[in-house]
Amino acid sequence: MESAIPSHLQTARSRHRRVPDDYAPPYPSFVARHKPAVKRVIMAYFGVQVRGAATPAVAAALAEIAARFAADNGPTHWDRAEYVDQAGFTNVVSVAYWDDAARFDAWFSSAREGWTGGQGSGVGRFIEVLRPHVERYETLFSSPDRAEGVAVLADAMSGEVQEHAYWGGMRDRIPLSQTDAMAPGGEPRAIREGGRIRIVAHDNLCLIRSGQDWSDTEASERRMYLDDVEPVLREGMDFLRDDGLAVGCYANRYMRVVDATGKPNEKSYGQSWWKSLAALERWAESHPTHVKIFGAAMKYLSTLGPSAKLRLYHEVTVAAADEQFFEYRDCHPKTGMLAGVSL
Amino acid sequence: MESAIPSHLQTARSRHRRVPDDYAPPYPSFVARHKPAVKRVIMAYFGVQVRGAATPAVAAALAEIAARFAADNGPTHWDRAEYVDQAGFTNVVSVAYWDDAARFDAWFSSAREGWTGGQGSGVGRFIEVLRPHVERYETLFSSPDRAEGVAVLADAMSGEVQEHAYWGGMRDRIPLSQTDAMAPGGEPRAIREGGRIRIVAHDNLCLIRSGQDWSDTEASERRMYLDDVEPVLREGMDFLRDDGLAVGCYANRYMRVVDATGKPNEKSYGQSWWKSLAALERWAESHPTHVKIFGAAMKYLSTLGPSAKLRLYHEVTVAAADEQFFEYRDCHPKTGMLAGVSL
Numbered sequence: 001m002e003s004a005i006p007s008h009l010q011t012a013r014s015r016h017r018r019v020p021d022d023y024a025p026p027y028p029s030f031v032a033r034h035k036p037a038v039k040r041v042i043m044a045y046f047g048v049q050v051r052g053a054a055t056p057a058v059a060a061a062l063a064e065i066a067a068r069f070a071a072d073n074g075p076t077h078w079d080r081a082e083y084v085d086q087a088g089f090t091n092v093v094s095v096a097y098w099d100d101a102a103r104f105d106a107w108f109s110s111a112r113e114g115w116t117g118g119q120g121s122g123v124g125r126f127i128e129v130l131r132p133h134v135e136r137y138e139t140l141f142s143s144p145d146r147a148e149g150v151a152v153l154a155d156a157m158s159g160e161v162q163e164h165a166y167w168g169g170m171r172d173r174i175p176l177s178q179t180d181a182m183a184p185g186g187e188p189r190a191i192r193e194g195g196r197i198r199i200v201a202h203d204n205l206c207l208i209r210s211g212q213d214w215s216d217t218e219a220s221e222r223r224m225y226l227d228d229v230e231p232v233l234r235e236g237m238d239f240l241r242d243d244g245l246a247v248g249c250y251a252n253r254y255m256r257v258v259d260a261t262g263k264p265n266e267k268s269y270g271q272s273w274w275k276s277l278a279a280l281e282r283w284a285e286s287h288p289t290h291v292k293i294f295g296a297a298m299k300y301l302s303t304l305g306p307s308a309k310l311r312l313y314h315e316v317t318v319a320a321a322d323e324q325f326f327e328y329r330d331c332h333p334k335t336g337m338l339a340g341v342s343l
Numbered sequence: 344m345e346s347a348i349p350s351h352l353q354t355a356r357s358r359h360r361r362v363p364d365d366y367a368p369p370y371p372s373f374v375a376r377h378k379p380a381v382k383r384v385i386m387a388y389f390g391v392q393v394r395g396a397a398t399p400a401v402a403a404a405l406a407e408i409a410a411r412f413a414a415d416n417g418p419t420h421w422d423r424a425e426y427v428d429q430a431g432f433t434n435v436v437s438v439a440y441w442d443d444a445a446r447f448d449a450w451f452s453s454a455r456e457g458w459t460g461g462q463g464s465g466v467g468r469f470i471e472v473l474r475p476h477v478e479r480y481e482t483l484f485s486s487p488d489r490a491e492g493v494a495v496l497a498d499a500m501s502g503e504v505q506e507h508a509y510w511g512g513m514r515d516r517i518p519l520s521q522t523d524a525m526a527p528g529g530e531p532r533a534i535r536e537g538g539r540i541r542i543v544a545h546d547n548l549c550l551i552r553s554g555q556d557w558s559d560t561e562a563s564e565r566r567m568y569l570d571d572v573e574p575v576l577r578e579g580m581d582f583l584r585d586d587g588l589a590v591g592c593y594a595n596r597y598m599r600v601v602d603a604t605g606k607p608n609e610k611s612y613g614q615s616w617w618k619s620l621a622a623l624e625r626w627a628e629s630h631p632t633h634v635k636i637f638g639a640a641m642k643y644l645s646t647l648g649p650s651a652k653l654r655l656y657h658e659v660t661v662a663a664a665d666e667q668f669f670e671y672r673d674c675h676p677k678t679g680m681l682a683g684v685s686l
Binding site for chain 2: 015016018019020023026165166167168181183276278282285286288291292294295298299
């Protein structure tokens with residue numbers, strides 16, 4: 001059993017973990033381990049948005065961003081997912097990951113100009129980027145043998161970690177929680193620059209990408225996921241999308257992962273922007289749909305453990321004010337962080 | 344909104360609360376407030392135990408302890424409850440409360456001799472006493488207008504308190520949590536003294552009395568409690584009684600409150616002894632039956648608020664090693680803290 005916080009990020013604490021040192025989780029979980037030389041990771045969401053079904057302009061935009069990803073200083077890993085949002089718009093989001101800020105910076109400015117600087121491409125476009133110091137994010141995986149998201153960049157998976165399967169584990173896995181409450185500061189505001197709207201959010205904004213992969217499940221396990229778990233998950237995702245603002249969730253996307261040709265994989269993830277880690281904690285602990293999901297996962301993983309074929313993972317970041325970038329062009333006003341401001 | 348920790352017990356923190364300062368609970372709850380002059384409270388459980396149904400010897404024992412309670416330096420408040428335990432024994436427990444240690448001490452030694460010092464009364468008898476400093480215990484009430492247990496001794500109920508309706512609220516309400524993790528120290532051991540067995544437990548042993556009162560409920564609310572809530576509660580109580588030791592619960596009694604004539608009231612409480620507050624927290628947060636109860640209570644009280652007729656309360660103590668007394672005579676070996684030692 002090891003700590004989720006890697007040894008090179010362990011520091012003298014001014015804040016305690018929520019569990020005692022002899023706490024033993026009821027089932028195994030794992031975290032991504034970067035090389036100690038990695039100081040920052042970059043998570044960059046490039047979205048394209050169109051009313052109704054995808055159009056040729058969407059396909060062109062997707063080809064364009066894929067070509068940029070393949071160019072010099074492009075991301076180490078990226079994937080793509082899509083969903084139809086509450087306003088009936090199709091959104092296709094290509095998410096790219098770097099672990100070298102210099103490479104990202106060298107790549108980003110022309111990519112940004114290409115994505116949101118143009119005129120009248122016939123589709124909405126957005127860019128949402130966090131570039132957290134490694135102290136400011138954590139991951140969690142139910143199995144150690146298939147990385148997703150930012151964890152694909154990691155050097156390895158950990159052994160079994162201690163800080164999980166209790167309320168508060170998410171916070172306890174973030175290295176900064178050793179010394180900082182990560183309280184939010186300020187309100188998001190919009191800056192218009194021609195046809196672009198940039199959102200300047202606030203210190204300690206929180207992002208979660210929380211995914212499930214049922215591609216390896218068979219017969220009864222698959223049925224259990226699709227019939228019992230997924231509808232409850234969807235209900236929670238819909239609540240956050242439609243009524244999240246009152247509980248501190250600026251925006252939520254419940255996305256289906258697609259392959260390079262646009263065909264859906266048997267993977268999905270929820271991606272949401274939060275006022276604070278505390279707001280995410282309160283929702284997770286008290287909203288009936290999430291409590292039900294947590295209870296089901298506890299029971300399921302306690303029983304099946306590593307032999308479960310359903311794979312669950314997440315990545316959670318609490319970003320400093322200067323580690324964020326949000327920019328929207330021709331998007332409807334409930335898109336991403338636009339929903340957090342009055343336009 | 345006020346803190347559950349009264350101002351005269353607030354101190355410079357070395358440990359943080361689990362919620363931010365702007366946390367707002369979704370429904371109101373209240374705590375008992377003692378006069379600042381009260382330094383300690385005493386909670387003394389006097390049990391009588393017999394195989395099968397109660398006998399005249401039980402009635403005699405109950406009359407005897409009631410007479411002692413009524414004598415000089417007796418408790419300010421007491422009540423009585425009973426249940427049939429896992430070994431098929433009827434247990435009737437008279438619980439008495441003081442808020443003046445000198446009065447309790449003046450009263451206790453002859454009461455103890457009378458209760459466990461005798462010979463062959465034909466019934467098992469036990470005494471379980473905590474005498475915590477007020478820093479070491481907390482209460483919680485869903486309504487401010489009917490005190491139960493130790494709270495009957497309080498000067499008043501608080502206004503709405505902040506630290507509740509989230510996992511960790513129980514700990515955050517205990518004043519000592521401001522500076523102390525309240526980790527348990529050591530293992531319980533038995534000391535035989537003639538026919539008596541005394542249990543010396545360990546530092547930071549934890550006691551919870553958690554009650555419900557459905558006497559004011561009507562029609563649909565009553566049906567909801569009895570049909571939907573009570574069976575789930577009972578399942579959780581049975582788990583702790585039968586399998587609690589593995590999760591740190593030494594003993595659990597799910598008791599029905601009775602009046603002076605032995606007639607059941609429409610009140611019950613669970614009373615359990617725990618290795619640590621942390622063990623109680625883990626069970627409460629992860630055991631399906633309790634998670635279900637918590638979820639139901641959250642939903643119920645968020646909807647009905649103070650107009651709910653079902654009343655819920657609890658008192659939780661984390662006792663120092665020198666604040667405990669356990670003594671058993673002619674009881675079966677799964678009685679109370681006897682279950683925590685090898686005899």
